[in-house]
Amino acid sequence: MADVVVLGAGVSGHTAALHLTRLLGKGDTITVVSPNASWNWIPSNIWVGVGRMTKESVVFPLAPVYKRKGIRFLQAKAVAIRPEGDLDDPRGAVDIVHTSSESRGTEQRIRFDYLINATGPQLKFGATEGLGPDGGHSVSVCTADHAVEAARALDRSIDIMRSGRPQTLVVGMGHGTCTCEGAAFEYVFNVDHTLREAGVRDLARLIYLTNEASLGDFGVGGMTFEDGGFQTTSELWTASLFRERNVEPILGAHVERVEPGVVSFETLDGTHHRLPFDFAMLLPPFGGVPLKAFDRSGTDITDTMFAPSGFMKVDADYSAKDFDDWTASDWPEAYLAPGYSNIFAVGIAFAPPHQISRPLKSVNGTIITPSPPRTGMPSGIMGKTAALTIADRIKHGPSRKAHTASMARMGAACVASVGSGLRNGSAASMTMVPVVPDYSRFATGRDLKGTKGEVGLSGHWAKLMLHYLFIYKAKARFGWHLIPE
Amino acid sequence: MKSNVPTFATVRQDCDQPVVDLSAAPLPTAQTLKMRRSLPTQLLRFVAFNLRILRLVISGHH
Numbered sequence: 228m229a230d231v232v233v234l235g236a237g238v239s240g241h242t243a244a245l246h247l248t249r250l251l252g253k254g255d256t257i258t259v260v261s262p263n264a265s266w267n268w269i270p271s272n273i274w275v276g277v278g279r280m281t282k283e284s285v286v287f288p289l290a291p292v293y294k295r296k297g298i299r300f301l302q303a304k305a306v307a308i309r310p311e312g313d314l315d316d317p318r319g320a321v322d323i324v325h326t327s328s329e330s331r332g333t334e335q336r337i338r339f340d341y342l343i344n345a346t347g348p349q350l351k352f353g354a355t356e357g358l359g360p361d362g363g364h365s366v367s368v369c370t371a372d373h374a375v376e377a378a379r380a381l382d383r384s385i386d387i388m389r390s391g392r393p394q395t396l397v398v399g400m401g402h403g404t405c406t407c408e409g410a411a412f413e414y415v416f417n418v419d420h421t422l423r424e425a426g427v428r429d430l431a432r433l434i435y436l437t438n439e440a441s442l443g444d445f446g447v448g449g450m451t452f453e454d455g456g457f458q459t460t461s462e463l464w465t466a467s468l469f470r471e472r473n474v475e476p477i478l479g480a481h482v483e484r485v486e487p488g489v490v491s492f493e494t495l496d497g498t499h500h501r502l503p504f505d506f507a508m509l510l511p512p513f514g515g516v517p518l519k520a521f522d523r524s525g526t527d528i529t530d531t532m533f534a535p536s537g538f539m540k541v542d543a544d545y546s547a548k549d550f551d552d553w554t555a556s557d558w559p560e561a562y563l564a565p566g567y568s569n570i571f572a573v574g575i576a577f578a579p580p581h582q583i584s585r586p587l588k589s590v591n592g593t594i595i596t597p598s599p600p601r602t603g604m605p606s607g608i609m610g611k612t613a614a615l616t617i618a619d620r621i622k623h624g625p626s627r628k629a630h631t632a633s634m635a636r637m638g639a640a641c642v643a644s645v646g647s648g649l650r651n652g653s654a655a656s657m658t659m660v661p662v663v664p665d666y667s668r669f670a671t672g673r674d675l676k677g678t679k680g681e682v683g684l685s686g687h688w689a690k691l692m693l694h695y696l697f698i699y700k701a702k703a704r705f706g707w708h709l710i711p712e
Numbered sequence: 713m714k715s716n717v718p719t720f721a722t723v724r725q726d727c728d729q730p731v732v733d734l735s736a737a738p739l740p741t742a743q744t745l746k747m748r749r750s751l752p753t754q755l756l757r758f759v760a761f762n763l764r765i766l767r768l769v770i771s772g773h774h
Contacts, residue, residue: 434729441718442732448715466720466737475731478718494730502729553713585715604768638768653748656761660768666714677767682740683748685757689765711769 228254229621232321232339234305236261236289238269238603239574240345242712243610245703248296250618257297258337262304262326264288266701267371270603271694273410273643275374276508277381277417282371285698292703302327303335304516305346308532310567311523312338319569341617344539344572345610348513351402357485358401358511364485365401365507368414377508381418384506388427394505396422397490399436401509403481406598408437408445409657411510412465413643416655418508419472420645428473434502435469435476436509438595440495440587442466442476445641446597448584450659451671452680458671461657464680468655477502479587481595482509497590513575513598515539532564539572540565543580550585555635555665557581561616562609568625571616573609575601583663604639605662607712608632635663638677644690654686 231247233240236259247257265286274280293300307322318338325333350369352359360366366377384394398415400408415435422428443449443461450461469476479495490502490509515537520529533539541564544557557580564570572578579599586596601609612632619627638660646652657680664672671678700710724733740748747753 434731441716442720448713460716460719462716462719463737466734467739470734470737471739475727475729476720476734477730478721478732498730500730550713550715583713585713608769640765640768650751658761658764658768664713672714677764679764681757681761683754683757684751685754685761688754688758689761711766 229340230256230258230338231341231343231617232337233257233259233343233345234321235345235347235574235576236263236266237345237347237574237606239347239576239606239610240343241266241610241701242607243343243345243573243614244293244298245296245707246611246614247618248298249708250614251621255621256299258299258301259289259293260301260303260305260321260323260337261289262302264290264302264327266292268694268698268701269369272368272371272374273413273417275371276368276377276414277421278378279417282375286371287698287702292701296703301325301335301337305518307519307521308342308344308570309521309523310532310564310570313523313525317523339569341569341621342571343610343613343617344518344570344576345574346516346518346576348575349516349537350511351514352511354512355402355482355485358482358509364487365490365509367510368410368508369510380506381421385422385425385427387505388430389425391430393430393432395432395434395503397434397436397502397504397507397509399434399480399509400438401482401485402512403438403593403595404598405438405510405512406446406600407510407513407602408439408597409600409641411435411437411508412445413641414508415474416468416472416643417645419474420653433474435474436480436482436490436492436502437476437478438480438597439584440479440595442469442478444584444597445657446584446600447659447662448664448672450657450673450678450680451675452678453675458675461680468682479595481589481593485509493589493591493593493595495587495589495595515576515578534578536578538578539576541572541577543578545578545580548581553581555633555661555663555667558633558635558663560631560633561629562613563629568620571613573613574606577601577609600639600662601634604712605634605637608637611712633661633663635661635665637661642686642690642693644687646687649688650684652687653682653684654690655682656680656686656689
């Protein structure tokens, strides 16, 4: 009999919770704590952000799914972890504050035998002055609501262009340390397609503003592809796509400020620029959600359990090393918090040991480096891995060997799909394996058989298939567990 | 860890912003554009993509 608590109901936490329902016995309990009442298939927010899909197509309420699967759902945010419990009870505990309309603000302490921290990112719009839709001057596609607002803003720009007035549209990263460049790449690809469909592409200047030092970096240091008997790069592949679609890239940029109609940024050469815009979709940097940690006596151990970024430390090598000394083995395997056999951090919640792309600073000392992506497929795999370990340890004892899934072994896919219907779409699709390059196994850091970039209608079908499959899986419909993460 | 030296690093001189010059990037031929839309070709690519995804999934679990 054990109580498992999952913090967060995104891809990682939700996957972990669902797998636990089929892995654990009847006497065990699973509790999911999430401040949001709905689940969001975030990759499809891109389509919502250009008006191709409705918000309702990418979100659904969590409570009915959890009720059906026997999961206790608490709509609340976690504020503190007590891994050794408190003076009343040595079992681990989490302090939560309810966020539902019925019990908003109510504080509660819940106990756990096993804990999965899958709290996802804190969207740090505040890191850049004027960034974001809430009080700022740019839009975002990070949440379904943000994406709806982005689609409206894009529509307004298109209407203006239909009246014959040119517009400048900027898509990219709102800070030098952003991650998820793949999402911005997908969005710029979709905006270009939407403008063409509206018949106004010739009146639009479309700029891709990114913190990547080279095109096709995507926060993973770029990729090498094998194509037609030659090795080529994701940089050349992306450059070709952008040239074909007349997207103007600005590289190595740290956005300093967004004012109404103007984005100010610094580039790696130390120069400062002002870019006037009519529409700007700029993603925020991510940080860990604000979580404190206390030992049994109430002493603050936040700095021990969490990295300065707010992400939880796990079984990774966090020692300071030069970029040339970083290896694939620095990356975590089991996602276990150091010193604990029952606390995991998965998905965006775990602290990466370092970037994957080479860290760079401008000549003024401003850090302009993509952070490592760990969303989508890797997040789901980590969640399932933690669930497998927990189930084993509950059934066979806490010393049971942990399951592992290093990002230096697992792959990922990024599909920028545009269009509607099965005949008219297109997509730029990338797959890579592993996400973290391993030069001890592969000369190019990655397996060339699994690392590819291609453009075509089939990618559009794949993206549509993934959309429906993953929402089916997340709703825990019949056979859901047979659909891979 | 290793990193590549960017190929497309030159900024366009005819531009008001530090936009990278992509004039040396290859453009797809008419045949390539046709293949990207060809149903038989894309059906094969769809199967290949799914097999690749399956391989990624299997390689990620230990």
